[in-house]
Amino acid sequence: xxxxxxxxxxxxxxxxxxxxxxxxxxxxxxxxxxxxxxxxxxxxxxxxxxxxxxxxxxxxxxxxxxxxxxxxxxxxxxxxxxxxxxxxxxxxxxxxxxxxxxxxxxxxxxxxxxxxxxxxxxxxxxxxxxxxxxxxxxxxxxxxxxxxxxxxxxxxxxxxxxxxxxxxxxxxxxxxxxxxxxxxxxxxxxxxxxxxxxxxxxxxxxxxxxxxxxxxxxxxxxxxxxxxxxxxxxxxxxxxxxxxxxxxxxxxxxxxxxxxxxxxxxxxxxxxxxxxxxxxxxxxx
Amino acid sequence: xxxxxxxxxxxxxxxxxxxxxxxxxxxxxxxxxxxxxxxxxxxxxxxxxxxxxxxxxxxxxxxxxxxxxxxxxxxxxxxxxxxxxxxxxxxxxxxxxxxxxxxxxxxxxxxxxxxxxxxxxxxxxxxxxxxxxxxxxxxxxxxxxxxxxxxxxxxxxxxxxxxxxxxxxxxxxxxxxxxxxxxxxxxxxxxxxxxxxxxxxxxxxxxxxxxxxxxxxxxxxxxxxxxxxxxxxxxxxxxxxxxxxxxxxxxxxxxxxxxxxxxxxxxxxxxxxxxxxxxxxxxxxxxxxxxxxxxxxxxxxxxxxxxxxxxxxxxxxxxxxxxxxxxxx
Numbered sequence: 047x048x049x050x051x052x053x054x055x056x057x058x059x060x061x062x063x064x065x066x067x068x069x070x071x072x073x074x075x076x077x078x079x080x081x082x083x084x085x086x087x088x089x090x091x092x093x094x095x096x097x098x099x100x101x102x103x104x105x106x107x108x109x110x111x112x113x114x115x116x117x118x119x120x121x122x123x124x125x126x127x128x129x130x131x132x133x134x135x136x137x138x139x140x141x142x143x144x145x146x147x148x149x150x151x152x153x154x155x156x157x158x159x160x161x162x163x164x165x166x167x168x169x170x171x172x173x174x175x176x177x178x179x180x181x182x183x184x185x186x187x188x189x190x191x192x193x194x195x196x197x198x199x200x201x202x203x204x205x206x207x208x209x210x211x212x213x214x215x216x217x218x219x220x221x222x223x224x225x226x227x228x229x230x231x232x233x234x235x236x237x238x239x240x241x242x243x244x245x246x247x248x249x250x251x252x253x254x255x256x257x258x259x260x261x262x263x264x265x266x267x268x269x270x271x272x273x274x275x276x277x278x279x280x281x282x283x284x285x286x287x288x289x290x291x292x293x294x295x296x297x298x299x300x301x302x303x304x305x306x307x308x309x310x311x312x313x314x315x316x317x318x319x320x321x322x323x324x325x326x327x328x329x330x331x
Numbered sequence: 332x333x334x335x336x337x338x339x340x341x342x343x344x345x346x347x348x349x350x351x352x353x354x355x356x357x358x359x360x361x362x363x364x365x366x367x368x369x370x371x372x373x374x375x376x377x378x379x380x381x382x383x384x385x386x387x388x389x390x391x392x393x394x395x396x397x398x399x400x401x402x403x404x405x406x407x408x409x410x411x412x413x414x415x416x417x418x419x420x421x422x423x424x425x426x427x428x429x430x431x432x433x434x435x436x437x438x439x440x441x442x443x444x445x446x447x448x449x450x451x452x453x454x455x456x457x458x459x460x461x462x463x464x465x466x467x468x469x470x471x472x473x474x475x476x477x478x479x480x481x482x483x484x485x486x487x488x489x490x491x492x493x494x495x496x497x498x499x500x501x502x503x504x505x506x507x508x509x510x511x512x513x514x515x516x517x518x519x520x521x522x523x524x525x526x527x528x529x530x531x532x533x534x535x536x537x538x539x540x541x542x543x544x545x546x547x548x549x550x551x552x553x554x555x556x557x558x559x560x561x562x563x564x565x566x567x568x569x570x571x572x573x574x575x576x577x578x579x580x581x582x583x584x585x586x587x588x589x590x591x592x593x594x595x596x597x598x599x600x601x602x603x604x605x606x607x608x609x610x611x612x613x614x615x616x617x618x619x620x621x622x623x624x625x626x627x628x629x630x631x632x633x634x635x636x637x638x639x640x641x642x643x644x645x646x647x648x649x650x651x652x653x654x655x656x657x658x659x660x
Binding site: 063067070071073074075077078081082085158159160164165167168169170 | 388
C-alpha cells in the first residue's frame with residue numbers, strides 16, 4: 047500500500063500523459079523550427095533566388111544547346127527541353143540546401159544553451175529529434191514547392207496526380223537530407239565549419255547526380271565510358287542523389303534514366319538510414 | 332500513512348569523477364518541502380555537477396537521488412515533471428517571443444492548453460513581464476531574461492526549482508529584483524528552491540545553507556546556526572610597509588591569511604584584536620574588525636576566502652561560450 051501511495055504523490059500536477067503529451071511535444075518542437083525558419087529572411091531569399099538563377103538564367107541560357115548536334119553525331123535525343131530537364135533537379139537542389147541548412151539550428155541550440163532546456167524536458171530524445179527533423183523537412187518541402195511556381199516558365203504542365211506523387215518524393219528527400227544535416231552538425235562544432243562543409247557536400251553531390259546533364263541511357267555501359275570519363279560515370283552511378291533526381295523527373299516530366307522503381311526505394315532507404323544514424327548520435331549528446 | 336516530514340529532495344552518497352578529478356565525494360543531504368536551500372562553494376566545488384545530477388542530465392558514478400519520491404537516476408523522464416531548472420547559462424530561444432518560449436515549454440511538458448494559457452499569463456504578471464509578452468526574447472535585458480527563465484521553469488508547476496548561479500552577470504538592482512520575484516513566487520505556491528551562488532549576501536535570506544568544497548559537504552544548517560557554530564570574528568589589517576607586513580604574518584602564522592595587501596586574522600575575540608593593536612600600533616594603516624558572517628564561516632571551514640573566486644565565475648561562463656556550450660569539464 048505504501049508503495050502505491052508514494053507513486054500517487056509523485057504524479058504531481060495534472061499533466062498530459064502518453065500519446066497526447068508526445069504529440070504536443072512533437073508539435074512544439076516542429077513549430078519552433080518552422081517559426082525560426084519563417085523569421086529568417088536570409089534563408090527565404092536564398093530559397094527564392096536559387097531556383098530563379100538556375101531555371102531562368104542557366105536553364106533558359108543553355109536551352110538551345112541541349113538538343114543540338116553536340117560533337118557532330120546525335121545518338122540519343124531526350125524528348126525534353128533543357129529547362130524541362132533541369133526543372134526537377136532544381137527542386138532537388140533547393141531541398142538539399144534548405145534541409146542541410148536547417149540542421150544549423152542543431153548547432154545553434156548547443157551553442158546558445160537551448161539544447162539544455164530540451165534535454166531536461168520529459169520528452170524522450172526520439173521525439174525531440176523527430177520533431178526537429180520534421181520541422182526542417184517542412185521548411186525544405188516548402189522551398190522545394192516554391193520551384194513548382196516556375197513550372198510555367200519551364201513549359202511543364204502538372205496534373206494533380208503528378209504534384210501529389212512529386213510532393214511525396216520531395217518529402218522523403220527532405221527528410222533524408224535534414225537527417226543527414228543533423229548527422230553532419232553533430233560532428234561539426236562551429237557555424238563556419240558547417241557552412242564550408244555543407245557546401246563541400248551539397249554541390250559535388252548535386253553536380254554528380256546527373257542533374258544538369260543526362261547520362262545517355264541508350265548506350266551500353268562500355269559505350270558510356272567511352273563518351274564520358276570513367277570516373278565521372280562511376281560517381282554518377284554511385285551517387286544516391288542521382289536516383290533521387292531521377293525519381294523527381296519521373297514524377298514531374300515522366301522521364302527516367304534509370305529503373306523508375308529504383309528512385310523511390312533509394313529515397314526511402316536514405317530517409318530511414320540517415321534518421322537512424324542521427325538518432326544514434328543524438329542519444330550520446 | 333506517510334509522515335509529514337518526507338524530504339522533497341534526498342541525496343545519498345553521490346559520487347562523481349571526471350577522469351582522475353573527484354567532483355563529488357559521497358555527498359548526502361535532504362531538502363524539506365518549501366525550503367529555500369542554498370549550495371555555497373567556490374568554483375569547482377561540485378555545485379553545478381550536483382545540480383546537473385539532480386536535473387537528470389548527468390549520471391553519478393554511485394549513490395542515490397530522489398525528488399518528490401521519484402528516483403532521478405532510474406526514472407529521469409518522470410522526475411523531470413517535478414523539476415524546473417534555470418541553468419547558469421541562458422537557455423532561451425531568443426528568436427522566439429516571450430510567450431512562445433513559455434508556450435513551447437508548456438507543450439513539451441504536456442500542460443493542457445487552457446491551463447497553460449492561464450499559468451503563462453499568471454507567471455508573466457508575477458515576474459513583471461506581461462508587457463513584453465509578444466516581444467522577441469533577444470530584445471530583453473539580461474535581468475529580464477533571467478526572470479523569464481524562472482517563469483518558464485514553473486509553467487509545468489514544478490515542485491522543485493533549481494537556480495544555478497541565477498544572479499551572475501546581473502547588476503545589483505536586477506539581482507535584488509530577481510530575489511524579490513523568487514520570494515513572491517514562493518508566497519503564491521508550494522515551491523522548494525535549490526540555489527547555488529557565491530554571492531554570500533544572498534545566502535542570508537535562505538532557510539538552509541549547505542557549504543560544499545572539493546566535492547565534500549562541510550556544513551549544512553540555517554545561516555544563523557552556521558554563524559554561531561563556525562563563525563569567526565575577523566580582523567583585517569593593512570600594514571604601513573613590507574617589513575611590518577611580514578612581521579605581522581609571522582606573529583600568528585596559524586591565524587593569518589594573506590589577501591592582496593591585506594592580512595586577515597582569525598580572531599578569538601575582542602581581546603585578540605586589542606592585543607594586535609597594542610603590539611603593532613603605529614605600523615597599521617587600516618584596521619577593521621568583522622563580526623561573524625557567512626563569509627567568515629566559509630573562511631574558517633575551508634581556509635579560503637570566497638571572494639577570491641568571484642572573478643572566476645564570469646570567466647567560466649565565458650569559457651563555456653568558447654567551448655561551444657558543452658557543459659562542465
